[in-house]
Amino acid sequence: MGDKVFILSLGCAKNQVDSEKLAGMMTSQGFEIVDSLDAADIVLVNTCAFIEPAVKESIDALLGLEELKASGKAKKIGVLGCLLNRYGDDLKKEFPTVDIWAKAEEWDKVLAYLGKDKPNTSCVRGFIPETVKWSRYIKIAEGCNNRCSYCTIPEIRGPLRSRPIKEIVEEAQFLASQGAKELCLVGQDLAAYGMEIDGQSHLTELLDILDKDLPSDLWIRLLYLHPAHIDGKMLDFISSCRKVLRYLNIPIQHVDDEILSSMNRKVTEKDLRKIFSYARSIDPDFTLRTTIIIGFPGEDEGKFEKVLRFLEDMEIDRVGAFLYSPEDGTEAATLGRQVPERIKQERYDTLMELQAFLSLRRQERFLNRTLKVLVEENHNYDGYALGRSYREAPEVDGVIVIKNANNLVPGSFVNAKVVSVSEHDMEAEVIFDEG
Missing domain, CATH: 3.40.50.12160 (Methylthiotransferase, N-terminal domain)
Incomplete structure (x- = not known):
């Protein structure tokens, strides 16, 4: 070596x-x-x-x-x-x-x-300390063309460059052969996949092939979809797939039309409500996650209150919130009407308090119901295991504590009945087959 x-x-x-x-x-x-x-x-x-x-x-x-x-x-x-x-x-x-x-x-x-040549053939994915073999990420595109006014990604990573479908499918099949039970598709904007080619999203085309070609006992999770590129047909297709989870991470960043325009988000509050309402109409149990930027230049109390109303009206399951920070080289950094840090923090605390209440209300829907859970850790000596259902993405969401662990194997699926919930986590008990 x-x-x-x-x-x-x-x-x-x-x-x-x-x-x-x-x-x-x-x-x-x-x-x-x-x-x-x-x-x-x-x-x-x-x-x-x-x-x-x-x-x-x-x-x-x-x-x-x-x-x-x-x-x-x-x-x-x-x-x-x-x-x-x-x-x-x-x-x-x-x-x-x-x-x-x-x-x-x-x-x-x-x-x-280090005095080595680039390998002649395409290398398979390796492992680093963060790698969990049963839950892997696949990057389907690099760069971004959205040009949000606060974002440094186009400067850092360049324009949108989508990977060929064949290459993505082969990588997914390889990761599945290594033991992956969950494949999380990532990119700056999954919904824009392939748009640099002909102006049309090719995400559903990719998902259709993955859904058909990958092993049956495997989850596909979608992360980071820009709302400007989502429509009813895409949501209908996602809900029709056998392996694609009914979990969407759609970062809206804000709700007020003036702020959205200043952010160059290319959507309005009406557009956002239409998307989230339609997902809820497809399936009331659809898990919807979003991201909010708090304290963007020009945000006043009225504009902030719109965000709170949206989260409550749309019954958002999970929210990640961030205080706006002006980044060198971005258009937003030159805007006036900057919000004081103290106000940003107060608004953050208010939003997260509301979201804790909303998250708990969504969690309570699943009391006494059975969920398919991917086991991730087993603490046999303490008599419990940790896992996630379709409702929890790795690293950013909560976990399910399985009380009757019974030597459950990490990387395996079990059916578990939810017996208690909190704002972010659940407790459940495995349902073992009789006989």
Whole structure:
């Protein structure tokens, strides 16, 4: 075996996919991917630079790398991904002891720095410490054409570039052969898949093939769909699929028309209500998750109240909320009528208090009902296991605590009856087949 490599993957699931692909390339070239910093000869950090807190986390990680190298615990250190995409040569000047530099998707440069050639064949996905073999992410596209006024992604990752359907299907089949029971499709905007080709979304075409070609006992979960590219036909198709879960993560960011226009979101409150209401009409148990930006320039109390009313009227299951931060190079950073931090925080607290109430109300729908649960952890000594149903996406949502664990195997499905709920989590008991 060659040098031992530790890969720290920061930021979103899309970065994790990149890190796993790099791990696969490095393994094919004789490197050993390890789970511990202490065991590594080479330490790489795949950075995030989407918003200010992510930049800070990445910079802190870089400072940690320099300390590792100075102490002799690491022979070489490398900085990869979005932070370099965003700050380029300025970043290199600040960190002169870094040995390896590579922008997002320039993974062959990592190998070149280490004296290796790029593999001749397409490498399979590897494993990093964050990898869970039964729940994997597949990135179906890179970049974005939406140009939201607050977002740095087009600058960092470039325009929309959709992967070929055949390539995605082959990767999905490979991950299933490795033991994946849940495949989470990710991209900046899944609903825009293929639109750079002919202006039409090809998401349903992709889903149709995945739904037919993948093993029967497998979940497909959709994450990050821009509402401007969702219509009734797409929702109808999703609901008709056997493997695609009735769970949608549709980041609306706001509800007020003036704010939405300023954000360049290309939708109105009426559009948003139509989408969410239609999903609810298809199936009242459809799990709907969204994201809200709080304190965008120009947001006053009246505009904020519209967001609260929308969440309540549409019975949103899950919400991720973020305080607006002006990002260098974005149009929104130049806008007037900035909202004070104190007001942002107060509004955040108000929204999350309401959402806790709404989430609990949605959770209560499932009391005494049976859900199919993907087991993820077994705590036999304490007599319980942890898992998720179709209602909980990995990492961002709650969990289901299974009280009568009985040696349940992580990565397996069980049917469990919900016996109690809280705002985010549930307790359930496995229903064992008689005899």
